[in-house]
Amino acid sequence: MKITTDNIDDFATGATVLGTGGGGDPYIGKLMAQQAIEEHGPVDLIDPRDVPDDALVIPSAMLGAPTVMVEKMPKGTEALAAFEALETHLGQEAYATMSIEAGGLNSTVPIAVAAALGLPLVDADGMGRAFPEVQMVTLTMGGVSATPMSIADEKGNSLLVNTVSNEYAEAFARVTSIEMGGACMIGTYALSGAEVREHAILDSMSLAHDIGEAIRTAKHRSRDPVESVLDLTDGYELFAGKITDVERRTEGGFAVGEATLDGIDDCEGRTFTLSFQNENLVARDSERGVVASTPDLITVVDAETGDPVTTERLAYGHRVRVIGMPCSPKWRTEEGLDLVGPAYFDYSIDYEPIETLQQPRHD
Amino acid sequence: MTDYRIGIDVGGTNTDAVVMDGDDNLLAKTKTPTTEDITSGILNALDVVLDDSGVSEDELDYVMLGTTHATNAITERRGLNEVGVIRIGAPATQSIRPLLEWPDDLAAAVGNNVAILDGGHEFDGRLLNDLDEEQVRAQIREFSDVDAFAVTSVFSPVRDDHETRVAELIREEVGDDVPISVSNEIGSVGLLERENATALNAALTSVASEAANAFVEAMDERGIDANLYFGQNDGTLMSVDYAIRYPIFTVASGPSNSVRGAAYLSQVENGIIVDVGGTTTDVGAVTEGFPRESSVAVEIGEVKTNFRMPDIIAIGIGGGSIVSTDGGVTVGPQSVGYKLTEEARCFGGETLTATDLEVAAGTIDIGSETPAVDADIVEAAREYVRERVEREVDRMKTSADPVPVVIVGGGSILVPDDIAGASEVHKPDHYEVANAVGVAIAQVSGEVDRIYSLDEMDREGAIQHAKDEATDNALAAGADPDSVDIVDIEEVPLSYLPGNAVRIKVKAAGALDH
Numbered sequence: 001m002k003i004t005t006d007n008i009d010d011f012a013t014g015a016t017v018l019g020t021g022g023g024g025d026p027y028i029g030k031l032m033a034q035q036a037i038e039e040h041g042p043v044d045l046i047d048p049r050d051v052p053d054d055a056l057v058i059p060s061a062m063l064g065a066p067t068v069m070v071e072k073m074p075k076g077t078e079a080l081a082a083f084e085a086l087e088t089h090l091g092q093e094a095y096a097t098m099s100i101e102a103g104g105l106n107s108t109v110p111i112a113v114a115a116a117l118g119l120p121l122v123d124a125d126g127m128g129r130a131f132p133e134v135q136m137v138t139l140t141m142g143g144v145s146a147t148p149m150s151i152a153d154e155k156g157n158s159l160l161v162n163t164v165s166n167e168y169a170e171a172f173a174r175v176t177s178i179e180m181g182g183a184c185m186i187g188t189y190a191l192s193g194a195e196v197r198e199h200a201i202l203d204s205m206s207l208a209h210d211i212g213e214a215i216r217t218a219k220h221r222s223r224d225p226v227e228s229v230l231d232l233t234d235g236y237e238l239f240a241g242k243i244t245d246v247e248r249r250t251e252g253g254f255a256v257g258e259a260t261l262d263g264i265d266d267c268e269g270r271t272f273t274l275s276f277q278n279e280n281l282v283a284r285d286s287e288r289g290v291v292a293s294t295p296d297l298i299t300v301v302d303a304e305t306g307d308p309v310t311t312e313r314l315a316y317g318h319r320v321r322v323i324g325m326p327c328s329p330k331w332r333t334e335e336g337l338d339l340v341g342p343a344y345f346d347y348s349i350d351y352e353p354i355e356t357l358q359q360p361r362h363d
Numbered sequence: 364m365t366d367y368r369i370g371i372d373v374g375g376t377n378t379d380a381v382v383m384d385g386d387d388n389l390l391a392k393t394k395t396p397t398t399e400d401i402t403s404g405i406l407n408a409l410d411v412v413l414d415d416s417g418v419s420e421d422e423l424d425y426v427m428l429g430t431t432h433a434t435n436a437i438t439e440r441r442g443l444n445e446v447g448v449i450r451i452g453a454p455a456t457q458s459i460r461p462l463l464e465w466p467d468d469l470a471a472a473v474g475n476n477v478a479i480l481d482g483g484h485e486f487d488g489r490l491l492n493d494l495d496e497e498q499v500r501a502q503i504r505e506f507s508d509v510d511a512f513a514v515t516s517v518f519s520p521v522r523d524d525h526e527t528r529v530a531e532l533i534r535e536e537v538g539d540d541v542p543i544s545v546s547n548e549i550g551s552v553g554l555l556e557r558e559n560a561t562a563l564n565a566a567l568t569s570v571a572s573e574a575a576n577a578f579v580e581a582m583d584e585r586g587i588d589a590n591l592y593f594g595q596n597d598g599t600l601m602s603v604d605y606a607i608r609y610p611i612f613t614v615a616s617g618p619s620n621s622v623r624g625a626a627y628l629s630q631v632e633n634g635i636i637v638d639v640g641g642t643t644t645d646v647g648a649v650t651e652g653f654p655r656e657s658s659v660a661v662e663i664g665e666v667k668t669n670f671r672m673p674d675i676i677a678i679g680i681g682g683g684s685i686v687s688t689d690g691g692v693t694v695g696p697q698s699v700g701y702k703l704t705e706e707a708r709c710f711g712g713e714t715l716t717a718t719d720l721e722v723a724a725g726t727i728d729i730g731s732e733t734p735a736v737d738a739d740i741v742e743a744a745r746e747y748v749r750e751r752v753e754r755e756v757d758r759m760k761t762s763a764d765p766v767p768v769v770i771v772g773g774g775s776i777l778v779p780d781d782i783a784g785a786s787e788v789h790k791p792d793h794y795e796v797a798n799a800v801g802v803a804i805a806q807v808s809g810e811v812d813r814i815y816s817l818d819e820m821d822r823e824g825a826i827q828h829a830k831d832e833a834t835d836n837a838l839a840a841g842a843d844p845d846s847v848d849i850v851d852i853e854e855v856p857l858s859y860l861p862g863n864a865v866r867i868k869v870k871a872a873g874a875l876d877h
Contacts, residue, residue, distance in 0.1 A: 031459045
């Protein structure tokens with residue numbers, strides 16, 4: 001499949017759904033991709049099964065403060081230096097790039113990188129959604145190292161970082177991004193085609209595209225956009241309601257808070273609470289208790305249009321539906337839950353898969 | 364002292380005018396059709412209210428005008444300037460060029476002249492890159508067809524020196540006659556949205572100066588020697604000179620005027636305002652007597668902007684809305700608009716409108732005949748309108764507590780008096796000309812929206828700095844120095860960044876200077 005200026009909007013919409021309320025606004029990444037495709041031509045989205053075993057894939061991402069990303073956008077060629085440094089260090093040319101995060105801004109940024117570098121994009125990512133930190137990828141569990149990581153800015157500065165753990169890679173990248181003016185471009189988790197197939201989440205970019213397309217075309221097909229999204233993701237509609245309260249605070253650099261919903265339609269008489277830290281992490285129903293939690297995906301969409309609503313745009317009075325989607329089985333392991341389960345985000349609940357929670361209870 | 368004033372609001376369908384005295388008593392009011400040239404409609408309305416009030420031309424101290432020139436020019440891509448859009452920020456930001464996401468016809472209408480030049484700052488005020496003055500001068504000369512400039516520098520809400528310097532260079536190169544818009548005076552953080560708003564502002568300068576000149580000439584023609592003001596979209600006034608420099612601030616001034624006028628007429632300082640017009644109903648919120656601002660990017664002519672705009676939800680229901688009875692009764696969004704007096708059944712036309720239902724039900728008496736409409740249809744249509752309005756009123760609220768609701772505008776009759784979620788519902792006297800009242804009673808204001816680093820300046824110092832600058836801006840806009848007050852202070856810490864960066868917004872407002 002080719003990524004063109006005609007279907008880039010669908011990727012961006014789908015990425016917002018997979019962004020589970022956070023992940024940064026894909027709008028900037030979408031515009032970067034649009035301009036890069038106009039200048040360099042469409043990008044090939046390639047099947048991960050077609051990547052040779054020993055081919056070098058270098059995922060790319062933007063890292064930094066959202067305020068900076070919307071004010072000081074990239075030059076667009078940062079990735080050239082970043083990739084060159086990694087290729088020299090590894091003694092191999094990059095075969096393709098990839099997204100480490102299918103949700104939010106970093107789903108569309110690699111499309112721009114791929115166009116600028118003339119590389120294909122692998123239809124896969126490291127999260128199947130969005131998470132706030134570099135080490136929170138299934139690749140970490142597969143033993144793939146985030147380093148050597150190259151970090152580059154628009155001025156031409158670049159660093160090659162080697163660390164003993166992916167957590168350290170996150171820490172050094174953050175500090176460097178501040179010196180670079182609050183945002184930078186990274187090449188990270190360089191891996192082989194065989195490793196992509198074994199440790200990454202496959203087909204997630206085309207899933208983002210299909211979700212976006214389903215939402216866009218639902219009105220023309222007089223279909224419920226939410227139903228279409230649920231079909232594509234094996235998801236569940238968790239609640240339909242009106243937002244009655246949103247409480248927010250900033251903790252450790254994250255936008256933390258809770259939204260409360262009053263049920264409408266079939267959910268009348270029930271209330272619903274959504275806890276978020278950049279991304280939506282735990283959903284509770286007044287009658288049924290926890291109905292979904294991280295790493296499963298929880299996304300709020302407009303009740304009528306099905307357009308995804310990010311956590312920063314949650315506001316009193318908005319009529320919304322909340323959908324829950326199962327995460328990759330890779331996350332549902334002890335190691336995976338250590339990295340991104342409810343406990344990591346300080347919620348004192350035990351993770352249960354959304355499918356289990358959706359079964360009728362007999363207690 | 365007489366202190367008579369006239370407030371005029373030009374809407375899509377009607378031009379409304381009121382005469383008020385120095386104690387804000389309403390002496391006369393009118394609703395006349397808006398004309399294509401706008402000016403003759405203004406003069407018609409002016410003549411009616413002067414006649415009705417018995418106030419003579421030379422007794423008028425102020426004339427205030429709320430107009431849609433700027434909005435129309437953008438929507439119709441008409442009369443826009445050829446803009447040189449200069450962004451200062453290279454090597455950063457080149458991955459998204461200026462005007463990239465504009466609709467092609469709008470980008471073409473402003474000439475599509477864009478450049479990204481060296482310079483700009485970081486979030487903490489550090490230099491991003493040196494400004495290359497020779498490069499700037501060369502670019503200005505290259506933009507030979509340009510008759511307005513828009514200058515946007517990276518993080519200019521933190522440090523505006525590069526924008527200021529580029530404006531000086533433009534002056535040196537092309538003289539004082541070419542208008543220059545600089546982004547730190549227009550929008551806040553978010554480069555693309557601020558750049559868009561600045562480019563639109565620059566594109567509107569000719570339209571604004573023509574509208575201002577027409578207004579001034581029309582007053583001269585009537586022998587009116589009063590102070591002239593334009594309404595802006597925060598519900599305050601600006602002088603004619605100011606309006607020519609910042610025309611973008613007149614966009615959406617109509618709904619803001621209605622909010623202010625409704626608040627004044629009902630004496631509700633905090634609540635929800637529902638303004639029912641001919642084609643649409645605007646639902647807005649009033650906070651301490653001023654329209655609440657939108658907190659998200661607002662699109663103008665399909666372009667995302669981030670300058671201050673009132674928080675308004677428009678729904679397609681008004682007096683001219685067409686009532687459909689195919690498969691359930693619905694009202695709008697199609698409307699006969701200004702052709703109500705030709706096409707509505709109560710005026711002998713063929714189309715069933717929302718107004719016809721009320722005439723049929725006997726709640727109003729206009730037009731030449733009383734259409735026969737089934738009572739069930741009237742009831743169903745009223746329920747439809749009620750549901751839509753209640754939903755948007757609820758959406759404008761910030762909590763579940765009931766709040767006062769004020770209903771104004773020519774189509775007020777369509778909205779019931781018992782709205783869910785309302786603590787009380789007001790339909791004040793003169794509701795049909797609330798917008799003209801709003802512009803007539805408006806104050807003048809000045810605003811500041813900047814990022815301060817609290818590592819360099821303490822919090823009090825930063826707030827004082829912002830207050831002083833807002834006050835200066837209010838004085839520059841024509842406020843009486845003795846009456847200027849700080850009416851709003853907002854402080855937002857910026858997340859993910861070190862150095863204690865905080866965004867401070869201050870608004871000062873005062874009475875007109877005599």
